[in-house]
Amino acid sequence: MYSVNYHRASSVADAARLLKNGDAKLLSGGMTLIPAMKTRLAAPSDLVDVSRLKDLQGIKVSGKTVTIGAATTHYDVSTDEKLKKACPALAHMASLIGDPAVRYKGTIGGSIANNDPAADYPAALLALGATIVTNKREIAADKFFKGLFDTALKDSEIVTAVSFTAPAKAAYQKFRNPASRYAIVGVFVTKGKDGVRAAVTGAGEDGVFRSKEIEAALAKNFDVAALGGLKVPAKGLMSDIHASADYRANLIAVMAKRAVAAANA
Amino acid sequence: MSDVSLTVNGKRVSGSTEDRTLLVHFLREHLGLTGTHVGCDTSQCGACVVHVDGRAVKSCTMLAVQASGSTIVTIEGLADGAELHPVQAAFKEHHGLQCGFCTPGMIMAATDMIARHPQGLDEATVRAELDGNICRCTGYHNIVKAILAASKTMSKGAKGKAKQAA
Numbered sequence: 001m002y003s004v005n006y007h008r009a010s011s012v013a014d015a016a017r018l019l020k021n022g023d024a025k026l027l028s029g030g031m032t033l034i035p036a037m038k039t040r041l042a043a044p045s046d047l048v049d050v051s052r053l054k055d056l057q058g059i060k061v062s063g064k065t066v067t068i069g070a071a072t073t074h075y076d077v078s079t080d081e082k083l084k085k086a087c088p089a090l091a092h093m094a095s096l097i098g099d100p101a102v103r104y105k106g107t108i109g110g111s112i113a114n115n116d117p118a119a120d121y122p123a124a125l126l127a128l129g130a131t132i133v134t135n136k137r138e139i140a141a142d143k144f145f146k147g148l149f150d151t152a153l154k155d156s157e158i159v160t161a162v163s164f165t166a167p168a169k170a171a172y173q174k175f176r177n178p179a180s181r182y183a184i185v186g187v188f189v190t191k192g193k194d195g196v197r198a199a200v201t202g203a204g205e206d207g208v209f210r211s212k213e214i215e216a217a218l219a220k221n222f223d224v225a226a227l228g229g230l231k232v233p234a235k236g237l238m239s240d241i242h243a244s245a246d247y248r249a250n251l252i253a254v255m256a257k258r259a260v261a262a263a264n265a
Numbered sequence: 266m267s268d269v270s271l272t273v274n275g276k277r278v279s280g281s282t283e284d285r286t287l288l289v290h291f292l293r294e295h296l297g298l299t300g301t302h303v304g305c306d307t308s309q310c311g312a313c314v315v316h317v318d319g320r321a322v323k324s325c326t327m328l329a330v331q332a333s334g335s336t337i338v339t340i341e342g343l344a345d346g347a348e349l350h351p352v353q354a355a356f357k358e359h360h361g362l363q364c365g366f367c368t369p370g371m372i373m374a375a376t377d378m379i380a381r382h383p384q385g386l387d388e389a390t391v392r393a394e395l396d397g398n399i400c401r402c403t404g405y406h407n408i409v410k411a412i413l414a415a416s417k418t419m420s421k422g423a424k425g426k427a428k429q430a431a
Contacts, residue, residue: 006267006284006330027331034326035308037285047284049331075320099397101311101374104320105327179309181396 001037005046012055012135012158019156021046026158028071028110031102056109056160061086067163070109074098077108089170089263093124093188096174098181109159112144115151115207117238118182122208124172126199127188130164147206167192169222171262173255175202177242184243185251189214189259191222198256203237203248214256223264227257269333273298274342284330289313291329292339300340300369304399311398314370315339321377323397340369343376352376352415361411363402374398375412379419386416 006027009015018024022045027033029051036042050056056071061082068077077083078095097103097111097120111121112132125132125141132139135158144152153159167190174186183202190197198214201207213233217226232252237245270279273296280295292298292315304312306325313325316338343350349357352375362368378394379386386394391409400408 001285001287003283004285006328030327030331031308034287034328038306047328051331099311100378100394101314101321101323101397102308104322 002040002043004037004044006049007046008049009053012050012053012160015048015050015053015158016135016156018046018048019158021048024048026050026110026113028107029073029105030110031098031106032110032114032116050158051107059083061166064166065163066090066166067161068108069161070159071107072109074103074106074108074111075100078103087128087164087166087170089172089188089190090124090128093120093172093174096120096172096176096181102181108162112162113151113153113159115145115147115149116182117148117204117207118177118180118184118186118202119208120172120174120183120186120201123183123186123188123199123201125162125164126208126210127190127197128164128167128170129190129192129194129197130162132159133161133163134159142210145208150207165192169263171259171265173258173262175251175255185248185255187211187214187252187255187259189218189256189263191218191263195219196222198259200252203252205236205238209236211252211256214252218260222260224257224261227253227260230256267330267333269329271332271334272336274338282329284328286329287325288315288317288327288329288332288337289324292324292337295329298339298341302366302369304366304370309397309399310367310401311370311374312367314373314398316373316377321374338373340372343372350376351418352379352412355411355415355418356408359407359411359414361404361408363400363404367398367400367402371395371398371400371408375415378412379416382416383420385420386413388413391416 007018024046025044027047027049057069059080060067074094074097084091130141132144169191172188174183185203186201196218198211230253232249234245234249237248239245302312304310308326315324318335
């Protein structure tokens, strides 16, 4: 790891100010950033640690509205009793990230700000039609995830929370890479008052995306049977040593079926 | 350089270190606590697991300065004098190790796992929970046996100790 200057922010405003130092980066759980720095894929001049900011932590459930602080860990999301009642699919999704030690550190804000094309949270937030709250504005998930490791966030803009309306039905199914635990394909489906949304991670060349095919098939009948003839095009999907685009296309259909079955269970 | 102050195994310690120093290196090289191992150095193998503020985390994926102000328990802090912690005793009894390299991380992960499941553990749960700890001797069978045995011992009457270790 190259030399770096560490700062512990005392507030979100303090963090925004500290981010103006050189080529500074926000540090939350560090489960992606620290490994990237160790391999010198990332070399920020400064780190601004926001993981201890109380304002960024915790889960609030008020009726159907769920708000999760950006520095809330995957462990806390996966075990929160209120969330498990309001939106069990999201708690379940968080329990599938990495391993127990990683879930104790990694955070929802860090995951979405990084927008790894195989991360789980981007699929969940896109399928939930979530709103990403920053220190400057609110951004709809549909406009937030821009491409590989790319988001709508501007310089020194900090994700502070995410919020969404808990859908009537939801589930996430993931085909994990057995070594990295990242999704080779992950599909999050929801059925809410605005209809069906289905988001796919791990597969798209441009990162997370909504699947028109799955959404169209489920629009009239939210049932596994409606996905019987589902054909997902391989165009635009990744091919790598783990899986070809064709294989990923097939996995998307399989994971979608499993997710709908789980959502209806 | 930053000053790092920690409570490690009940003792207050401090030192000055580069901001890029990983917690595992601070523990091993500055404090001489070499029970915590560096295995893969890529957050996968779990040989470096220690408890930071009661949570089992990978100390190769955390800066020492990030941990400043925290309370840390390493493998050296588990035993009560000459008396082994129930998880250590179970690993000895059930031969839960072969070369022993992964053992400190396995035991730190196991104490955390047992504390999170006060109702008890079954084999499938133990195996799933060991997702982030790799034994390259592939000695999982006895590791799982040891954790199940320790979980039973600890739920019988030593609940206080389980909490303490976590």
